[in-house]
Amino acid sequence: MSDQADKLRRIVECLTETKNTSKKEAAKVITVTSGKGGVGKTNITVNLAIVLSKMGYKVAILDVDFGFANVDVMLGISTKYTLLELIRGERNIFEVLTDGPNNIQFLSGGSGVEELIQLDRKQIGTFISNISLLDKLFDVILIDTGAGLSKSVMSFILAADEVLLVTTPEPTAITDAYAMIKMISKKDKHKIVKVVVNKAESLKEANDILNKLFVVSDRFLSFKLQKTGYILEDDCIPKAVKQQKPFCLSYPRSHASHQITELAMNLFHDNGGIGSSNIRGKGIKGFFSRLLSNYGLQH
Numbered sequence: 001m002s003d004q005a006d007k008l009r010r011i012v013e014c015l016t017e018t019k020n021t022s023k024k025e026a027a028k029v030i031t032v033t034s035g036k037g038g039v040g041k042t043n044i045t046v047n048l049a050i051v052l053s054k055m056g057y058k059v060a061i062l063d064v065d066f067g068f069a070n071v072d073v074m075l076g077i078s079t080k081y082t083l084l085e086l087i088r089g090e091r092n093i094f095e096v097l098t099d100g101p102n103n104i105q106f107l108s109g110g111s112g113v114e115e116l117i118q119l120d121r122k123q124i125g126t127f128i129s130n131i132s133l134l135d136k137l138f139d140v141i142l143i144d145t146g147a148g149l150s151k152s153v154m155s156f157i158l159a160a161d162e163v164l165l166v167t168t169p170e171p172t173a174i175t176d177a178y179a180m181i182k183m184i185s186k187k188d189k190h191k192i193v194k195v196v197v198n199k200a201e202s203l204k205e206a207n208d209i210l211n212k213l214f215v216v217s218d219r220f221l222s223f224k225l226q227k228t229g230y231i232l233e234d235d236c237i238p239k240a241v242k243q244q245k246p247f248c249l250s251y252p253r254s255h256a257s258h259q260i261t262e263l264a265m266n267l268f269h270d271n272g273g274i275g276s277s278n279i280r281g282k283g284i285k286g287f288f289s290r291l292l293s294n295y296g297l298q299h
């Protein structure tokens with residue numbers, strides 16, 4: 001069977017399965033971001049996706065780091081098409097999705113979002129109805145962004161159901177994370193922001209940072225963060241990056257692999273797991289609708 005036919009067969013199976021289970025209308029969209037660059041967002045996104053997939057969730061990654069779209073590099077898989085071809089109507093949603101390990105799928109943003117905001121109302125409507133299919137196919141959609149307070153990163157944050165904010169113990173990373181929290185709190189007081197400390201030397205160091213950020217945000221911004229997890233500095237991560245294989249697959253027994261599993265459980269533990277309506281957000285449809293309205297566009 002050709003790749004394309006095989007993919008379509010699996011998608012039809014997936015849609016049929018969706019019908020027969022208690023699967024809800026919309027996926028949960030989580031934007032993974034950071035104030036400072038190089039803190040581990042892409043590693044966390046990719047490995048979290050795989051762990052969630054192993055737990056039984058259907059997971060997709062949308063890579064919107066325009067400059068360095070590196071989810072594909074980290075997986076050692078090249079993508080044929082990007083969001084751009086979908087926006088231009090040249091390819092359908094199934095063609096722009098690429099298979100990753102453990103049933104995850106990913107979609108490269110390319111310069112798609114820039115193009116999106118140039119569309120007219122009718123074209124936006126067509127795009128939204130195409131992209132909405134992702135809500136039927138997936139439980140969770142992780143969005144890997146670039147670092148920093150640019151307008152586009154902010155719009156991915158504000159449009160998401162939840163934000164996973166990554167920092168390291170470096171003072172500059174913590175200060176940049178706080179600047180980002182401040183900005184989010186100004187724009188949306190009720191945004192769910194879950195914080196992860198990466199590359200910590202010890203559990204104590206990670207906890208101290210989580211507590212410090214929590215207290216400062218609460219006191220000065222009246223904004224309640226969620227302390228969600230940590231991953232310690234672990235040599236297996238740069239090794240896995242060199243092998244272009246996610247660390248949770250290359251080094252499944254490493255500390256980092258255990259910690260990313262704990263992080264996945266923390267992310268969803270309040271939510272009753274698969275089948276619970278609570279794991280759902282407003283979906284990718286809600287995400288793109290909010291994103292476009294942030295740019296003053298309605299469909």
Ligand SMILES: Nc1ncnc2c1ncn2[C@@H]1O[C@H](COP(=O)(O)OP(=O)(O)OP(=O)(O)O)[C@@H](O)[C@H]1O
Nearest residue numbers: 037038039040041042043147199232233234237238
């Ligand atoms: N827990 C860790 N222990 C050791 N090294 C790590 C850890 N997490 C990430 N790294 C290393 O840090 C580097 C940056 O990781 P990654 O590319 O995931 O960060 P990023 O936040 O996505 O970067 P960018 O802002 O450029 O997109 C990689 O070389 C990776 O090997």
Ligand SMILES: [Mg+2]
Nearest residue numbers: 041042065070
């Ligand atoms: Mg990255």
